[in-house]
Amino acid sequence: MPKLLLHHVSLPVRDVELSAAFYEDLFGLTRLPRPPFGIPGVWFGCGDRQIHLVANPSGTYRTTPTVDIADVHFAFWTDDFEGMVTRLERAGFSDALPEGDAKRMLLSRDSVAGFPQLYVLDPDLNTIEVNAAPM
Template sequence: MDIETLHHISLRVSDLARSMRFYAEVIGLEQIERPPFSFPGAWFRLGNRELHLIGDAAANPNRPRAVDAGDTHFAIRVASFTAAIEGLRRLGYREDVAPDDPHCMLLRPNSIVGYPQAYILDPDGHLIEINAARLDD
């Protein structure tokens, strides 16, 4: 197998409209055209890749809803870590709340991996890592 790149990520979501608002308004993704499948969903541009949401009212009924950097997640790279964190703070995300709070943000500006990281949850409890090449001022 000669793999060129990761093409897209698909997530099952319990409330498609709510998740569409989250990925457009919180994460800032642009919605793109989606084929007329027989099931509900939405597609978003994720840099030069795609995020596909699949609407399913029964999605993730028992998914833990706590920010845990060791959980399954996908990561997005941003140009400015500081700008991304400031934007999340303006939307109510905070580091000083319980991990199961919907607006919990786990910050690791000086992470052992060598680049700054932040973690938040989407409305269905999918963990999202936000990182940048370096910690900016």
Template structure:
């Protein structure tokens, strides 16, 4: 039996690394961390104790084209405040799908990055 400890990182493919950096660094405010000198192009971010790895794939052959679908692959980040996250997204003119009374047992907000990767922000109801 495998003894799991925690999720270490999530990797996402992006078409243009600098466009992705602008979104994740400047718009979402994630902190970039050092990445080993791999042959591929990429950026690593700290998301609490876990990491988000962006990997440039200019061909885009593994990237989705459609809008938000909650049954498609995505990653989720727990946030302190649902209302503050909504306000931040609106101030940054980022379209989102809000589910304040989700059946999941917590509030959910879904957004797309520039390459249509789905990001879910979760928080306690009424936060």
């Protein structure tokens, strides 16, 4: 069997620069060179993996600003979970916000998975998990 590793996750976004700023500001991702494809986009480095944002005027199929952990999502791992919680809270995310608020954070410091997890939405309602899973 050939060895496989995840290379990148690609996300559809309506406004490339708005979404790029979100990922740069909240997660500290840095832009990578990107070939001149026929559609706008931005590539980010994340450790030895990548996140690709691709312009899609229709955005995602999601229409409601509600985090759904059973929906498509990807996860960032962090070695400073509480630091990430603080960073997100400073950006206006909170687990105290009502359901349907785009800045509502689902937060579980003692999740059934056995490690801390949180979930937030990006500007296009893509679901992002941040966790401190054992490495």
